[in-house]
Amino acid sequence: MDLSPHTDLDVADLHPAVGDPALNSMNFLNEVAQRYPDAVSLAAGRPYEEFFAVADLHRHLETFRAYLADDLGYGPAQVHRALFQYGRTKGIIHDLVARNLAVDEEITVDPESIVVTVGCQEAMLLVLRALRAGPADVLLAVAPTYVGLTGAARLVDLPVRPVAGGPAGIDLADLRAQVRRARAEGLRPRACYVMPDFANPSGASIGLADRRRLLDLAAAEDLLLIEDNPYGLFHADGAGRVPTLKALDTGRRVVYLGSFAKTVLPGARVGYLVADQRVRDADGTVGPLADQLAKIKSMVTVNTSAIAQAVVGGALLAHGCSLVAANTRERAAYARNLRHLVDGLARRFPDPSPVRWNVPAGGFFAVVSVPFPVDDALLRRSAEDYGVLWTPMAHFYDDTAPVAALRLSISAVTPGQIDTGLDRLAALIADELARSPVPVARG
Amino acid sequence: MDLSPHTDLDVADLHPAVGDPALNSMNFLNEVAQRYPDAVSLAAGRPYEEFFAVADLHRHLETFRAYLADDLGYGPAQVHRALFQYGRTKGIIHDLVARNLAVDEEITVDPESIVVTVGCQEAMLLVLRALRAGPADVLLAVAPTYVGLTGAARLVDLPVRPVAGGPAGIDLADLRAQVRRARAEGLRPRACYVMPDFANPSGASIGLADRRRLLDLAAAEDLLLIEDNPYGLFHADGAGRVPTLKALDTGRRVVYLGSFAKTVLPGARVGYLVADQRVRDADGTVGPLADQLAKIKSMVTVNTSAIAQAVVGGALLAHGCSLVAANTRERAAYARNLRHLVDGLARRFPDPSPVRWNVPAGGFFAVVSVPFPVDDALLRRSAEDYGVLWTPMAHFYDDTAPVAALRLSISAVTPGQIDTGLDRLAALIADELARSPVPVARG
Numbered sequence: 001m002d003l004s005p006h007t008d009l010d011v012a013d014l015h016p017a018v019g020d021p022a023l024n025s026m027n028f029l030n031e032v033a034q035r036y037p038d039a040v041s042l043a044a045g046r047p048y049e050e051f052f053a054v055a056d057l058h059r060h061l062e063t064f065r066a067y068l069a070d071d072l073g074y075g076p077a078q079v080h081r082a083l084f085q086y087g088r089t090k091g092i093i094h095d096l097v098a099r100n101l102a103v104d105e106e107i108t109v110d111p112e113s114i115v116v117t118v119g120c121q122e123a124m125l126l127v128l129r130a131l132r133a134g135p136a137d138v139l140l141a142v143a144p145t146y147v148g149l150t151g152a153a154r155l156v157d158l159p160v161r162p163v164a165g166g167p168a169g170i171d172l173a174d175l176r177a178q179v180r181r182a183r184a185e186g187l188r189p190r191a192c193y194v195m196p197d198f199a200n201p202s203g204a205s206i207g208l209a210d211r212r213r214l215l216d217l218a219a220a221e222d223l224l225l226i227e228d229n230p231y232g233l234f235h236a237d238g239a240g241r242v243p244t245l246k247a248l249d250t251g252r253r254v255v256y257l258g259s260f261a262k263t264v265l266p267g268a269r270v271g272y273l274v275a276d277q278r279v280r281d282a283d284g285t286v287g288p289l290a291d292q293l294a295k296i297k298s299m300v301t302v303n304t305s306a307i308a309q310a311v312v313g314g315a316l317l318a319h320g321c322s323l324v325a326a327n328t329r330e331r332a333a334y335a336r337n338l339r340h341l342v343d344g345l346a347r348r349f350p351d352p353s354p355v356r357w358n359v360p361a362g363g364f365f366a367v368v369s370v371p372f373p374v375d376d377a378l379l380r381r382s383a384e385d386y387g388v389l390w391t392p393m394a395h396f397y398d399d400t401a402p403v404a405a406l407r408l409s410i411s412a413v414t415p416g417q418i419d420t421g422l423d424r425l426a427a428l429i430a431d432e433l434a435r436s437p438v439p440v441a442r443g
Numbered sequence: 444m445d446l447s448p449h450t451d452l453d454v455a456d457l458h459p460a461v462g463d464p465a466l467n468s469m470n471f472l473n474e475v476a477q478r479y480p481d482a483v484s485l486a487a488g489r490p491y492e493e494f495f496a497v498a499d500l501h502r503h504l505e506t507f508r509a510y511l512a513d514d515l516g517y518g519p520a521q522v523h524r525a526l527f528q529y530g531r532t533k534g535i536i537h538d539l540v541a542r543n544l545a546v547d548e549e550i551t552v553d554p555e556s557i558v559v560t561v562g563c564q565e566a567m568l569l570v571l572r573a574l575r576a577g578p579a580d581v582l583l584a585v586a587p588t589y590v591g592l593t594g595a596a597r598l599v600d601l602p603v604r605p606v607a608g609g610p611a612g613i614d615l616a617d618l619r620a621q622v623r624r625a626r627a628e629g630l631r632p633r634a635c636y637v638m639p640d641f642a643n644p645s646g647a648s649i650g651l652a653d654r655r656r657l658l659d660l661a662a663a664e665d666l667l668l669i670e671d672n673p674y675g676l677f678h679a680d681g682a683g684r685v686p687t688l689k690a691l692d693t694g695r696r697v698v699y700l701g702s703f704a705k706t707v708l709p710g711a712r713v714g715y716l717v718a719d720q721r722v723r724d725a726d727g728t729v730g731p732l733a734d735q736l737a738k739i740k741s742m743v744t745v746n747t748s749a750i751a752q753a754v755v756g757g758a759l760l761a762h763g764c765s766l767v768a769a770n771t772r773e774r775a776a777y778a779r780n781l782r783h784l785v786d787g788l789a790r791r792f793p794d795p796s797p798v799r800w801n802v803p804a805g806g807f808f809a810v811v812s813v814p815f816p817v818d819d820a821l822l823r824r825s826a827e828d829y830g831v832l833w834t835p836m837a838h839f840y841d842d843t844a845p846v847a848a849l850r851l852s853i854s855a856v857t858p859g860q861i862d863t864g865l866d867r868l869a870a871l872i873a874d875e876l877a878r879s880p881v882p883v884a885r886g
Contacts, residue, residue, distance in 0.1 A: 007721045007722065007723040007729055008695050008720040008721050008722070008732075009720055009721070009722045009723070009732060010722070010723050011722055011723060011724045011725055011735065012576075012725075013576055014573045014574065014576055014722070014735055015572055015573055015574075015575055015576050015599075015739075016576070017572075017738075017739065017742070018573060018735045018738050018739065019724075019725055022742075023738045023739070023741065023742060024738065026741055027738060027741070046528050046529055047528075049520065049523055049524065049527070049528065052523040052526075052527040053523075054504075054508055054522065054523070054526065057504060057526070057750060058501055058504065061497075061500060061501065065497055077492065079497065080492055080495040080496075080497070081492065083495075083497065083500070083710050084492070084495040084708045084709065084710040085489050085490075085492070085708075085709050085710055086489055086704070086709045086710075087710065118561050118712075118743075118744040118748070119744060119745050121742065121743065121744055121745045122743060122744050125742070125743055129458055129460075129598060130457045130458055130461060131457065131458075132458055133455075133456055133457055133458050133459070148742065148745075151741065151742035152742050152743075154742070155572060155739060155742050155743070156458075157600075252451050261529070265527045265528075266527065266528050266529045267526050267527040267528060267529075267530065267748065267749035267750050268748055268750055269561075269744060269745065269746065269747065269748040269749075269751075270748075277451040277452055278450045278451050278452070279450065279451070279452045279453070279454055279457070280450040280452070280453050280454060281454045281462075282454055282455075282462055286450055289451075289452060292454065292457055292461045295460075295461050295466040295467065295470060296458075296460065296461065296466070296598060298466065298469055298470070298594065299460070299465075299466060299564065299568070299591065299594035299595050299597070299598050300561075300564065300565060300568055300595075300598070300743065301561040301562060301564055301565050301712060301744065302562050302564045302591075302712065303712065304712065305561070305710065305711055305712040305713075305748050305750075305751040306710035306712075307500060307710050307711055307748075307750060307751055307754055308712075308748040308750055308751050311750055
């Protein structure tokens with residue numbers, strides 16, 4: 001190695017992922033947020049904080065302890081072992097997760113098909129690690145794509161090919177074309193990653209008819225679907241919810257990823273996956289894909305913290321395993337904020353305007369399109385000179401083409417902060433329009 | 444894919460790690476333990492359970508909350524954010540971990556060089572993922588090797604080459620030879636993994652003089668050392684402790700892996716790494732290797748559960764950040780058990796005997812050598828017919844050669860259980876000696 005005396009390693013000597021934009025994107029966004037703590041953040045996707053209470057942690061722990069002792073009949077030594085010791089690789093709240101899926105999602109799964117993970121991020125990593133068997137394997141993902149998916153794919157050397165999203169959430173013709181193009185190139189598309197409900201970052205949702213078509217297409221093309229559903233509970237209008245792909249999945253085509261970060265608390269770092277695909281092992285035995293993923297998990301994190309699982313388990317038990325019931329106040333706050341954002345945009349950019357935005361049916365995010373490129377330099381200027389943070393949509397595309405759009409989040413702010421943030425954003429956009437009136441391609 | 448109608452995938456379509464012995468080893472051992480719950484287990488490496496109390500979880504959480512509020516001056520909103528929300532990728536108890544390393548290990552590190560991880564297993568995965576930059580990279584590891592290291596290496600496609608361990612803990616001449624052999628083959632040995640204190644599984648420790656020689660050799664050969672230290676506190680005799688490699692490391696040659704599983708509780712799944720190596724980034728800036736590893740962590744688990752960190756942080760604070768002080772009772776129990784095991788072996792296999800064992804200076808494990816191969820079939824018979832569990836040493840070698848040794852653990856049993864277990868083991872060995880008196884090679 002040719003190093004200056006002050007360094008021990010060169011980043012070029014490390015796995016290429018550490019230099020990849022996908023892994024540096026979050027770092028950059030966090031750094032900007034930390035440098036401008038007084039800016040109004042329409043960037044943060046973390047959940048609403050108003051309802052957090054430390055007493056709840058103690059209460060949930062005690063609820064779960066009582067469940068082990070009273071409902072499951074554990075003696076004190078067994079309770080200690082469950083909470084303090086190494087535990088089952090696939091988790092200790094799998095039965096409660098299965099009940100939650102039945103109650104809230106009408107998804108019926110064998111608890112043995114569930115792996116409780118360290119947040120949804122670990123679930124993604126496990127699935128992608130398993131599916132990347134060799135250099136011909138590729139992943140398809142609806143673009144724009146959650147950056148955590150792209151980052152996990154980088155860590156397992158799995159190329160990601162974009163599938164057009166669009167206002168309907170997924171362009172099924174493009175999915176079919178991408179599958180066939182990959183195969184024509186000698187590649188093996190292993191799965192398509194999709195967030196059908198109020199996607200991060202687009203806010204788009206897939207309608208019921210398209211969900212059925214997507215499942216049919218997956219069967220016809222022999223493709224797995226990876227369904228990521230962190231925001232599904234948070235519909236914002238009276239129309240109610242659309243069934244998840246997994247609820248409609250009769251052919252075991254869907255690996256379902258769940259998160260308790262938005263529905264219980266991020267600090268527990270508890271998520272899960274449902275992988276009921278039947279895998280034939282080398283010795284001819286057949287078991288759920290979850291068992292293969294658990295083997296990988298045993299070498300990533302051994303098992304998910306029992307204490308963290310206990311807190312989430314207690315929260316589930318407190319509401320009959322319904323997170324819909326547990327999140328009545330939160331859902332109302334998010335719906336109120338999303339309406340406030342969309343109404344605020346309409347007031348500040350009345351027709352005719354070169355500024356456009358979508359009107360999501362729920363979730364945390366909306367996308368604003370502007371007639372100029374939105375890059376990291378503009379975000380820095382927005383933070384420094386205008387006091388408002390948002391997320392350049394370019395971070396969610398896996399190429400370097402300019403993107404003329406930004407993501408706004410409503411999850412961790414008040415209506416008053418939304419107003420202040422939008423006023424500042426409108427000032428920034430007005431100044432930018434005065435500077436560069438030239439339209440650009442991607443919106 | 445050519446599948447029978449009842450399966451969706453074939454294991455051959457998944458990453459080869461899932462079929463690897465290293466990943467199936469723990470599964471097999473757990474399965475045997477579950478099938479024979481009434482057998483005495485001299486296999487389990489989990490910590491002593493007698494001192495666990497659910498009230499401690501609540502107390503530690505409250506201690507950490509009070510530390511945030513009173514010592515760090517956090518307001519209620521900041522406390523909620525720290526405990527409930529997504530957090531700093533490198534962790535929130537890094538200052539306490541640095542204090543612990545100073546107090547207990549005389550290791551002085553910048554807290555910014557620490558990454559708090561989901562157990563030591565994630566720490567291993569992050570380091571190996573970073574170091575595996577390309578197909579020429581290999582890892583050296585002292586054999587026999589902790590199976591979690593081998594498994595993590597499999598997940599990142601990093602070949603592991605054994606370095607002879609032996610009674611001195613590491614054969615330095617063999618390490619030099621292996622480094623040179625790998626380089627002669629066009630390979631790049633990135634690091635050598637070593638557990639210098641009371642290693643799992645061998646029980647061997649490296650003496651002070653050899654530690655210094657190992658550091659010199661690492662400098663001369665431009666090699667990193669990965670020091671894994673889960674058992675260092677648990678010395679069993681009056682001789683006291685030997686400084687860790689990291690405490691002796693003046694050249695930033697050592698990446699140090701720490702675990703709170705044995706010193707606080709496994710159920711938190713909190714470990715850490717110290718990586719103060721200076722890395723030059725693509726833009727010329729220089730920062731600790733910890734920052735590069737944190738980027739990887741952000742795509743594996745995002746951050747370590749704040750609640751789990753709070754429990755461990757509270758436990759550290761309760762004892763002035765000294766785990767030596769926190770583990771007085773535990774250390775005495777392990778030392779008593781280890782003496783009881785070694786004395787019990789001596790009584791049951793008096794000289795002259797073909798059965799031999801080492802006398803570790805501490806830790807959880809000792810190795811018994813016998814004059815016949817010890818395989819999984821023998822373990823099953825031991826569990827079924829003799830009612831005693833132990834671990835075949837073959838699981839800790841990365842090849843298929845027969846191994847005539849087994850590992851005994853004293854960490855989760857009473858002296859009475861050790862007596863019962865040894866009586867049963869002696870009966871098994873006597874029967875085996877009667878069946879197959881032929882000596883085999885590796886002991």
